[in-house]
Amino acid sequence: MGIRERIIAVAITLPLWVLLLTAPPTLVAAQGEMARMKSDYRRPPPSTVDSQVLVDLGRDLFFDPQISASGKTACASCHFPELGWTVTDARSRNDSGKLTSRKSQPLIGLRHAGKGPFGWDGRNPSLEAQAKSSIATGSMSMRDTATPVKVEVIEERVRSNAAYAAKFEVALPGTPINIDSVARALAAFERALEPGPAAFDRWIEGDESAISEQAKRGFVLSTPKRLALSATPAGDSPTTVSMISARRPRIAVAEPSSRTTH
Ligand code: HEC
Numbered sequence: 001m002g003i004r005e006r007i008i009a010v011a012i013t014l015p016l017w018v019l020l021l022t023a024p025p026t027l028v029a030a031q032g033e034m035a036r037m038k039s040d041y042r043r044p045p046p047s048t049v050d051s052q053v054l055v056d057l058g059r060d061l062f063f064d065p066q067i068s069a070s071g072k073t074a075c076a077s078c079h080f081p082e083l084g085w086t087v088t089d090a091r092s093r094n095d096s097g098k099l100t101s102r103k104s105q106p107l108i109g110l111r112h113a114g115k116g117p118f119g120w121d122g123r124n125p126s127l128e129a130q131a132k133s134s135i136a137t138g139s140m141s142m143r144d145t146a147t148p149v150k151v152e153v154i155e156e157r158v159r160s161n162a163a164y165a166a167k168f169e170v171a172l173p174g175t176p177i178n179i180d181s182v183a184r185a186l187a188a189f190e191r192a193l194e195p196g197p198a199a200f201d202r203w204i205e206g207d208e209s210a211i212s213e214q215a216k217r218g219f220v221l222s223t224p225k226r227l228a229l230s231a232t233p234a235g236d237s238p239t240t241v242s243m244i245s246a247r248r249p250r251i252a253v254a255e256p257s258s259r260t261t262h
Contacts, residue, residue, distance in 0.1 A: 034220075041204050044112065049192050054171040058189025060164075061182060066157050067135055068095045069142035069149035075131075075186065078104040078139060085193060096144035111191040127187035132179055151179055158182060 049055055061067055065074045073095040079085040085107035091099040102120050110118070116126050124130035134140050136151045158164050159177045168177050168185075175181050202210035 037220075038204050041200075043197075043201055043204075046194055049188075051171060051188065053167070054185055054188040055192045056189075057164075057167045057171045058185035058187070058192075060167070061158075061186055062189055066161075067154055067182060068140040069154065070095050071157075073140055075134070075140070079107055084108050084195075092139075094139040094141075094144075096142050098144055100139060107190050108193050108195040110193065127190050128180075128183045131183040131186040131190075135182065136179060155179055155182070 062075045062079075065072050065077070068074065078087055078092040078100070080087055083106075087104050090103050091101070092104055094100055105120065110127060116122070116124065116130075118124040118127060118130045124133065135154060137143055141151075142148050155178050165177065168175065168181060171185065172181055199210045200215075203216075
């Protein structure tokens with residue numbers, strides 16, 4: 001091979017050499033970054049239940065239509081356990097027989113929302129306030145009918161039920177049975193509703209086959225700003241930032257991982 005041919009050969013294979021020399025460290029860096037990102041998404045430890053008897057009492061009340069004005073609607077009428085404590089219908093019938101203005105919401109992981117607010121529009125400052133308004137004036141109340149039932153009637157129903165009276169005495173000793181203590185029990189039950197582990201959680205914990213490659217790319221794409229910022233040395237121009245964030249998904253695809261179909 002003459003000198004000219006050698007130069008041509010090197011010129012042709014140059015991009016390959018560059019790739020070989022630069023790709024592995026980039027890949028290692030990307031993997032390290034991915035691991036850091038994933039660690040941010042680890043599930044918090046499961047709820048510590050303050051009082052199991054209060055939670056159990058709340059569960060009984062949640063499924064009991066007696067705490068609605070008509071005696072026909074339970075909280076569970078619009079929050080089905082098998083659907084993540086929501087419904088498939090866009091709107092539900094309330095105790096007055098009217099359609100709710102919006103779709104009911106899932107009730108899982110509410111404890112992680114801390115103090116709230118709750119409701120699509122955040123109108124309730126706490127879970128207790130939400131339960132109280134549901135019963136007194138909301139979905140559980142026949143307020144919009146010609147024969148509305150007062151909340152005192154509902155309180156008396158619970159109070160005169162011997163099984164409830166005994167459970168309240170154990171769960172909240174010395175506390176009167178009224179709308180406030182009913183709401184406290186319901187809120188305690190709701191705070192104990194932890195979501196089960198999802199495929200995403202298994203992936204975060206290291207099972208590479210738990211989610212698809214597309215889902216992994218989606219994960220990276222959904223947090224480009226954070227990635228770009230964490231990857232960009234201080235003082236870099238915005239162009240560099242956007243270039244890094246645009247490049248990131250392709251780097252993530254190069255992660256060694258097994259095939260998945262779901
Ligand atoms: C007739 C249907 C219906 C009934 C019965 C019902 N809900 Fe709801 N629930 C809804 C709807 C609709 C929303 C969304 C309200 C909104 O913000 O517009 C909701 C929202 C909620 C939320 C807010 C969740 C969040 O993520 O912010 C909680 C908590 C809740 N309901 C608990 C209860 C409890 C406790 C009861 C029983 C006392 C109950 N619900 C009874 C339909 C219902």
